[in-house]
Structure formats: structure tokens, C-alpha cells
Amino acid sequence: MREVAVIATGLTAFGAFPETTIRELGAAAGRECLAAAGVEADRVDGFYLGCFAGPSFTGQNHLAPWVASAIGVHGAPATRFEAACASSGAAFAHAWAAVAGGLQEMALVVGAEQMTVQPTARTAEILAAAGDVADEAALGATFPALFALIARRHMHEWGTTREHLAAVAVKNHANGLLNPKAHLRKAVTLEKALTGRMICDPLTLYDCSLISDGAAALLLAPVDTARGLTDKPVRVLGVAQASDRLALADKADATSFPAVRAAAQKAFAMAGVGPDEIDVAELHDCFTIAELVALEDLGLFPRGQAGPATLEGRTALAGDRPINPSGGLKSKGHPVGATGAAQVVEIVRQLRGESGERQIAGARLGLTQNLGGSGASCVVGVFGA
Amino acid sequence: MREVAVIATGLTAFGAFPETTIRELGAAAGRECLAAAGVEADRVDGFYLGCFAGPSFTGQNHLAPWVASAIGVHGAPATRFEAACASSGAAFAHAWAAVAGGLQEMALVVGAEQMTVQPTARTAEILAAAGDVADEAALGATFPALFALIARRHMHEWGTTREHLAAVAVKNHANGLLNPKAHLRKAVTLEKALTGRMICDPLTLYDCSLISDGAAALLLAPVDTARGLTDKPVRVLGVAQASDRLALADKADATSFPAVRAAAQKAFAMAGVGPDEIDVAELHDCFTIAELVALEDLGLFPRGQAGPATLEGRTALAGDRPINPSGGLKSKGHPVGATGAAQVVEIVRQLRGESGERQIAGARLGLTQNLGGSGASCVVGVFGA
Numbered sequence: 001m002r003e004v005a006v007i008a009t010g011l012t013a014f015g016a017f018p019e020t021t022i023r024e025l026g027a028a029a030g031r032e033c034l035a036a037a038g039v040e041a042d043r044v045d046g047f048y049l050g051c052f053a054g055p056s057f058t059g060q061n062h063l064a065p066w067v068a069s070a071i072g073v074h075g076a077p078a079t080r081f082e083a084a085c086a087s088s089g090a091a092f093a094h095a096w097a098a099v100a101g102g103l104q105e106m107a108l109v110v111g112a113e114q115m116t117v118q119p120t121a122r123t124a125e126i127l128a129a130a131g132d133v134a135d136e137a138a139l140g141a142t143f144p145a146l147f148a149l150i151a152r153r154h155m156h157e158w159g160t161t162r163e164h165l166a167a168v169a170v171k172n173h174a175n176g177l178l179n180p181k182a183h184l185r186k187a188v189t190l191e192k193a194l195t196g197r198m199i200c201d202p203l204t205l206y207d208c209s210l211i212s213d214g215a216a217a218l219l220l221a222p223v224d225t226a227r228g229l230t231d232k233p234v235r236v237l238g239v240a241q242a243s244d245r246l247a248l249a250d251k252a253d254a255t256s257f258p259a260v261r262a263a264a265q266k267a268f269a270m271a272g273v274g275p276d277e278i279d280v281a282e283l284h285d286c287f288t289i290a291e292l293v294a295l296e297d298l299g300l301f302p303r304g305q306a307g308p309a310t311l312e313g314r315t316a317l318a319g320d321r322p323i324n325p326s327g328g329l330k331s332k333g334h335p336v337g338a339t340g341a342a343q344v345v346e347i348v349r350q351l352r353g354e355s356g357e358r359q360i361a362g363a364r365l366g367l368t369q370n371l372g373g374s375g376a377s378c379v380v381g382v383f384g385a
Numbered sequence: 386m387r388e389v390a391v392i393a394t395g396l397t398a399f400g401a402f403p404e405t406t407i408r409e410l411g412a413a414a415g416r417e418c419l420a421a422a423g424v425e426a427d428r429v430d431g432f433y434l435g436c437f438a439g440p441s442f443t444g445q446n447h448l449a450p451w452v453a454s455a456i457g458v459h460g461a462p463a464t465r466f467e468a469a470c471a472s473s474g475a476a477f478a479h480a481w482a483a484v485a486g487g488l489q490e491m492a493l494v495v496g497a498e499q500m501t502v503q504p505t506a507r508t509a510e511i512l513a514a515a516g517d518v519a520d521e522a523a524l525g526a527t528f529p530a531l532f533a534l535i536a537r538r539h540m541h542e543w544g545t546t547r548e549h550l551a552a553v554a555v556k557n558h559a560n561g562l563l564n565p566k567a568h569l570r571k572a573v574t575l576e577k578a579l580t581g582r583m584i585c586d587p588l589t590l591y592d593c594s595l596i597s598d599g600a601a602a603l604l605l606a607p608v609d610t611a612r613g614l615t616d617k618p619v620r621v622l623g624v625a626q627a628s629d630r631l632a633l634a635d636k637a638d639a640t641s642f643p644a645v646r647a648a649a650q651k652a653f654a655m656a657g658v659g660p661d662e663i664d665v666a667e668l669h670d671c672f673t674i675a676e677l678v679a680l681e682d683l684g685l686f687p688r689g690q691a692g693p694a695t696l697e698g699r700t701a702l703a704g705d706r707p708i709n710p711s712g713g714l715k716s717k718g719h720p721v722g723a724t725g726a727a728q729v730v731e732i733v734r735q736l737r738g739e740s741g742e743r744q745i746a747g748a749r750l751g752l753t754q755n756l757g758g759s760g761a762s763c764v765v766g767v768f769g770a
Contacts, residue, residue, distance in 0.1 A: 101486020
């Protein structure tokens with residue numbers, strides 16, 4: 001296996017862009033990424049599109065060659081990867097495998113989703129299809145309901161409080177305020193988060209991530225090639241994907257995701273590092289409770305301690321364990337298929353020291369955790385400057 | 386790169402099964418495949434689902450862990466691959482890469498689609514999304530129309546006739562009659578095919594493949610492991626995927642698919658064999674004209690010669706170049722996401738001498754060609770006994 005590096009990144013603004021197309025969003029991120037590396041499109045020998053529900057949102061399927069050709073990538077294998085909200089995490093993991101295995105020299109990953117083109121009720125239905133439709137979604141268990149159940153159980157088992165949840169929102173909104181690409185840039189106080197409109201008890205509006213449009217891109221190459229194209233290659237030290245049952249009801253423990261634990265264990269082992277060595281991480285905060293569960297599943301905090309640690313400010317930019325400097329899905333936004341790739345974009349830029357006002361000083365080791373559904377898919381990556 | 390073998394296969398009947406689910410179809414093929422190899426589900430370390438439009442047809446997304454968990458595969462990375470009608474070809478190509486690259490030891494590929502659950506008009510709309518929706522499908526250019534244009538141009542450029550097209554249908558229906566798993570097992574005469582109901586001139590009902598439900602599965606492992614599990618491993622000698630522009634209008638030549646030529650060239654080079662050495666092939670006859678174009682793009686016949694050769698019987702079971710012994714998409718059926726994997730199932734069984742009445746005697750080298758859209762995706766595989 002060859003050592004692989006991310007040599008360039010691209011990222012559109014996240015927001016509501018119903019007037020553009022998913023093709024143009026994906027192509028904009030892809031073109032920015034190639035231009036940043038100074039690489040012509042015809043050098044790309046593998047194209048990996050992460051997209052969850054492009055056909056349902058936009059009516060266009062067969063999206064991989066559709067986006068690739070708009071970037072000028074013609075001929076190379078072009079495939080769409082779907083693993084719910086971990087779709088571009090999965091695309092990244094497979095692109096890494098092709099380069100690491102010696103099959104490809106220059107793999108372009110694009111994650112894209114355009115969600116605001118559908119009415120809210122239809123969007124909720126499309127998103128609910130990432131869970132068990134027949135036995136959960138059809139009975140009303142959409143994702144806010146599923147994560148509300150997870151939150152309630154976490155409160156019961158581990159003493160987590162609504163303040164702990166709200167503290168995640170407050171912190172991620174504070175970070176997003178420093179991110180020019182973020183969808184919802186506004187400060188949120190703890191009081192405001194606690195008194196937000198109730199969506200599904202105990203989750204208020206401020207506990208839920210956003211419905212967004214956007215795209216992100218990554219260019220992967222062997223480290224040896226990378227050195228000729230950039231003086232700041234970021235090495236992929238570990239990457240792993242894992243799966244689990246779709247239905248929340250089928251999980252033995254609603255407050256922990258086995259797929260996250262399995263993917264983290266493999267990625268850490270591959271990287272030869274442990275959670276305590278991670279300087280900065282982008283975690284999948286589709287709901288505030290999801291960030292707390294991820295912090296515990298990844299071993300960044302002991303179980304039951306992620307909430308108090310967040311309230312104490314330990315996961316803030318200035319804390320000892322900064323999480324979601326980008327603003328996360330909560331403030332940056334959550335164009336589902338773009339999220340996994342966008343997490344890697346943020347970590348790569350942090351490790352390169354390019355993150356401006358939200359830069360974590362001296363960050364050398366970063367982590368991404370991209371979750372699909374109510375935990376049935378997960379991709380974890382570990383990156384080194 | 387390690388040498389990879391297909392060590393077992395699974396295949397459901399193809400047909401109209403609206404009462405079951407896509408999960409059960411995929412799981413049935415996957416379970417049959419594992420049972421054939423005598424391999425427990427927990428040995429599978431990569432799960433690759435090829436499915437084109439499961440969410441649109443069935444309302445359920447996040448299908449890879451959904452199908453995997455029904456087979457008993459829990460924890461392994463599980464991803465859905467979409468490349469239109471070449472979706473399970475793409476899943477197979479990526480599974481091969483993971484095993485060849487040393488990343489996985491036992492990769493399970495499942496291709497599945499359930500199409501008969503939607504009314505015909507909605508099905509046509511879902512299928513049309515594999516092409517350029519805004520500039521072609523929305524103007525009425527559904528797939529029968531696109532392939533009718535290709536057929537007309539092929540007639541104009543290369544002298545192909547309606548008899549040549551009809552001869553593909555006659556031959557594939559004759560083969561499908563010998564395949565117990567085929568969807569439409571009935572003999573069709575040349576006269577009947579020529580006088581079928583016109584769908585889109587020059588294509589009659591008999592020039593079009595079927596709307597089907599079904600699933601196929603493949604278990605891949607390194608050749609060294611394979612030898613301990615089966616005495617008939619079939620080696621993957623070459624596999625390649627290529628892409629092209631989505632819109633037919635954007636192609637320089639409507640009678641040839643650059644993605645097919647590129648994938649074939651790479652797969653032949655990898656295998657170290659040429660088209661003349663192929664004993665048996667499964668080609669993507671979504672329309673009769675598609676089989677003729679594929680025969681020419683693959684170099685199995687010179688341009689303009691595939692039609693006459695078919696009419697002369699050279700591609701029949703008893704011909705010197707047998708094509709689509711399974712009955713092809715025309716008679717076996719075309720559950721879109723299952724097709725690429727099902728092609729490999731047929732070739733593996735042919736090379737093992739397990740194809741009963743439709744066995745090609747002494748077949749040692751086989752080929753599969755799986756097409757997506759109007760040629761924007763293609764996967765070609767070359768297999769050796």
C-alpha cells in the first residue's frame with residue numbers, strides 16, 4: 001500500500017442556492033480543487049462522487065459522469081457513492097483505496113447535494129429514507145424523532161442535560177461565525193438555544209442541523225507525487241468505513257454507534273495514533289446529541305463526559321480539544337452528500353494553517369467522522385500535517 | 386496487485402416480483418452466493434451494492450447496509466454504487482480493486498433492482514434520469530428514443546437493417562428459453578420481431594429489453610484464498626470502467642461509445658488477450674442496436690459487420706462467437722442494478738461448465754460489457770477459467 005496525500009481542496013459556500021444546479025455546485029468545487037493543485041482535468045484517472053439523494057432532490061440520476069464532464073474529466077471511471085449522510089466519506093475512502101492500492105495516480109473526490117429545491121415536507125421524506133422506512137419512518141420516526149430518542153436515552157443513562165446539548169449549538173455557531181462559507185452565521189446564546197422552538201422533545205430548533213446546498217472536493221495522490229505539486233501535502237494516516245443495522249430499534253444501545261467505534265478503531269490503528277493525540281476534529285453533528293455521542297464513541301471523552309466538557313468550553317476553539325472549527329453541520333450547514341468531503345477540507349486546511357480566524361494553532365493531527373442514518377454507516381479519517 | 390478470483394455466485398429468478406422487497410431480492414442472491422462458497426457472512430470484509438434507483442423505485446435509500454444486514458453482514462464497510470445501468474458493474478470493479486490492492490480478503494458484490502412496483506410512466510421517468518434530463522429527457526428523449534436515434538444513424542452509416550436488429554432479439558430469446566431464471570422465456574421468430582408494435586421507429590417492442598425485478602451476487606477473494614474454497618475459481622483477468630458525456634447530442638459519433646472502447650482497451654490490455662480470443666460474452670443489449678454497437682466497439686466484429694454476422698447466426702449458441710447465452714437483457718430481463726453482476730454470474734458459470742443446455746462447450750475466456758445511460762458509463766470484465 002502506498003502512502004496517500006490530499007494535495008488540494010475545493011469548497012463552495014454552503015447555503016440555499018435553488019437557482020443553480022447540483023452539477024454546477026459539484027463542478028465549482030472540483031474546478032477550484034484542480035486549480036489549487038495546478039492539475040489539468042485530464043490527469044484525473046478516477047472520479048468519486050459522494051451524493052445521497054441527488055435523483056430524489058433534483059430529478060437527475062447518473063450524476064457522476066454528469067458532474068465529472070462539467071469539470072472537464074472525460075473518460076476516467078466516474079461513480080456515485082451512496083452511504084446516506086456518509087456518502088462523500090465513502091467516496092473518499094474508496095478513492096483512497098484506489099490510490100493506496102496502486103490503481104490510480106490522481107483521484108478526484110467531489111461531494112455534492114442540492115436540497116433546497118424541494119419543499120420541506122418532501123425533503124423530510126427524502127431524508128427519512130436513510131433510515132428503516134417500513135418499520136420506523138413510515139410510523140413517524142423521522143430523523144429528529146430518532147435523535148430525540150437517542151438524546152433522551154443518553155440523558156437517562158449518562159446524565160446528559162439540555163444545557164449540554166445547547167452548549168454544542170452555541171459553540172458550533174460561534175465557530176461558524178468565523179467561517180465565510182458557513183450557511184448560518186449567527187451567534188446563539190445558551191438561553192436562546194434552550195428556549196428555541198421545540199422540534200422533537202428534547203431537541204429544539206437549535207439542536208438540529210441545516211438543510212443546505214453545497215459541494216466540496218479533494219484531490220488525492222501518492223505522497224511521492226504530492227510533493228511535486230504542493231509544499232503542503234496532508235497525509236491520510238488512517239481511513240476506515242464500517243456499517244451497522246439501519247433501524248434504531250435493532251441497536252443494543254441507543255447511546256453508542258458500533259459503526260463509529262469500529263471505524264475509529266481501525267483508522268486509529270492504521271494511523272498508529274490514539275484519540276488523545278488528535279489536535280482538531282470535524283464530527284458529524286447532524287443533531288447536537290450526535291456530536292456528544294461521537295465524542296464518546298471516538299474515545300475523545302469518557303462516556304457521559306462529553307456534555308459537561310462541552311459546557312465547560314473544552315471543545316471550543318480555545319479549548320484543549322477543539323471540535324468542529326468549521327461550525328459543523330449545525331452552522332456551516334449539511335448538504336448531505338457534501339458533508340464528509342467538507343469535513344476533510346476543513347481538517348486539511350487546519351493542518352496547513354490556512355484557517356484564518358478559526359485556526360487551531362499548531363494543529364498537526366486531525367480527524368473526521370462522517371455518520372450515515374442513525375448510525376448504520378460511518379467513515380473515520382485520520383490526517384497528518 | 387494480487388490476482389483476484391470470483392469464488393461463488395448467486396442469482397434470483399428475474400421477473401415481476403412486486404410482492405417482495407429489494408432487500409429480500411438482494412439478500413436472497415447474497416445468501417445463495419455465500420452458501421455456494423461455504424463462507425459465513427462474518428468473513429465478508431467489504432460489501433458492494435450496485436443499485437441504480439432503489440430510492441426512486443421503492444422509497445428506501447441507504448440500501449447497502451440495509452441489504453447487507455439482511456444477509457448477516459454486520460460491521461463491514463457497505464456502500465451503494467451508482468453508474469446508471471452499469472451500477473453493479475461499477476460495484477464489481479471497485480470490489481475487485483479492494484481485493485487486488487490488498488485491502489480486503491472477501492468482498493461480496495450484490496446487484497439488485499425492483500422496478501415493477503411503479504407504474505410504467507413513472508418507471509420511464511426514473512429510467513430517463515440516467516440521461517441528460519434537462520436537455521434531452523425533458524424534451525421527450527427517453528431511452529427508446531435515444532437508442533432509436535442511434536439505430537437510425539447506424540443504419541445510415543453502416544447499412545444495418547431492421548432484420549439485423551430483429552435477429553438480435555430472435556437469438557437472445559432463443560437463448561433465454563434455455564435459462565430457467567429468465568424473465569421472458571418465449572421463442573420469437575424474425576417475422577414476429579419485425580412486425581412487433583412500434584415503440585420508437587425503427588425499434589419495435591421486440592427491440593427493447595424488459596422492466597424486471599431481480600438480484601445477482603458475486604464473492605471475490607485473492608486467487609490463493611479461492612483455491613481453498615472452490616476447485617473452480619474463475620480468475621478476473623482484466624476489469625476497467627470508463628465514462629463519457631451524458632447527452633447523446635454531445636457525442637461526436639452516435640454509432641460508437643468511447644467509454645466502451647476505452648474500458649475494453651484497458652481490460653484487454655490488463656488481461657493480455659484480444660477480442661478474437663474471447664469464447665463467450667455477455668453484452669448490454671438494453672436495445673437490440675446496443676448489442677450490435679457493443680460487438681463493434683469491443684472489436685468482436687468490424688464496424689457494420691455485427692448485424693450481418695448476427696443474422697447469419699455467428700453470435701448464436703452454436704455460432705463461432707456466442708453472445709448473451711443467458712438470454713441477455715432482452716429475454717433474461719433487465720433489473721437495472723442487477724444487470725452487471727448478473728452478466729458476471731453467467732460468464733463465471735459458463736467458464737465453470739455449469740450452464741446446462743446453454744453451455745458453450747470448452748469456454749475458457751469470457752467477457753462482460755455493462756453500459757450505463759446512452760454510453761456515459763461502461764464496465765468491461767475479462768475472465769479466465
